[in-house]
Amino acid sequence: TRSTRPQRMLKAVQKKATKGDPESVISAIDYFCKHSEWAMNVGDEKGSILDSVVTEVNPSTVLELGTYCGYSTVRIARLLSPGTKFITLEFNPANVTIARQIIAYAGLQDKVTVVEGSSGDLIPQMKERFGITTFDFIFLDHWKDRYLPDIKLFEECGLLRKGSVLLADNVICPGAPEYLEYVRNSPRYESRYYPAHLEYTKVEDGLEKSVFLE
Ligand SMILES: O=C(NCCNC(=O)c1cc(-c2ccc(F)cc2)cc(O)c1O)c1cc(O)ncn1
Numbered sequence: 091t092r093s094t095r096p097q098r099m100l101k102a103v104q105k106k107a108t109k110g111d112p113e114s115v116i117s118a119i120d121y122f123c124k125h126s127e128w129a130m131n132v133g134d135e136k137g138s139i140l141d142s143v144v145t146e147v148n149p150s151t152v153l154e155l156g157t158y159c160g161y162s163t164v165r166i167a168r169l170l171s172p173g174t175k176f177i178t179l180e181f182n183p184a185n186v187t188i189a190r191q192i193i194a195y196a197g198l199q200d201k202v203t204v205v206e207g208s209s210g211d212l213i214p215q216m217k218e219r220f221g222i223t224t225f226d227f228i229f230l231d232h233w234k235d236r237y238l239p240d241i242k243l244f245e246e247c248g249l250l251r252k253g254s255v256l257l258a259d260n261v262i263c264p265g266a267p268e269y270l271e272y273v274r275n276s277p278r279y280e281s282r283y284y285p286a287h288l289e290y291t292k293v294e295d296g297l298e299k300s301v302f303l304e
């Protein structure tokens with residue numbers, strides 16, 4: 091049967107990238123998406139903004155929602171200090187399999203734990219299952235209609251501390267209007283919009299960075 095796009099992406103990484111070299115894995119995926127098949131990775135333009143926020147925060151605990159094929163997982167993991175706890179959640183088991191192979195090809199398998207399941211089920215388990223008290227940095231890139239319920243879940247589960255940074259992809263395209271309204275109007279967050287474009291296109295999109303205040 092016909093291969094899937096994530097499988098073809100993995101093949102492109104194995105063909106073009108250098109094992110153990112995260113930069114070459116990132117470049118191979120961007121090349122694949124620009125010249126072969128579009129895919130919903132955060133991409134190079136928004137990826138550079140992600141890099142700068144991760145570097146600025148220099149987090150000790152990181153959570154990513156929506157691993158997909160592991161592109162942003164590799165972008166984040168390559169910047170983390172040794173000993174950082176990094177967890178990424180993915181709903182789709184086929185994507186988990188591909189992401190683990192792409193992350194391992196980059197040599198970053200010891201820096202991140204890929205967990206299969208839905209964010210709504212897994213977020214309340216973070217403390218007991220992974221020994222997390224609070225997250226310093228959270229990257230939201232999963233189902234856009236889960237952004238708002240999940241940020242409320244973070245608050246309810248006591249997973250945010252003063253200064254926790256949340257960075258949300260796709261707040262314009264496909265869009266997360268209820269999430270934007272919430273973080274921009276809540277007195278508990280300081281929010282800033284980073285304009286960019288939908289990965290590998292000229293369509294308007296951007297990232298919203300929100301800092302938890304108490
Ligand atoms: O995480 C799950 N899906 C990917 C979420 N991400 C996206 O949907 C996404 C979509 C787009 C996008 C933009 C324009 C367009 F025309 C088509 C797609 C871009 C992005 O940058 C994304 O991040 C998921 C799956 C599932 O079955 N159950 C639970 N979660």
Ligand SMILES: [Mg+2]
Binds near residue numbers: 131132231
């Ligand atoms: Mg995205």
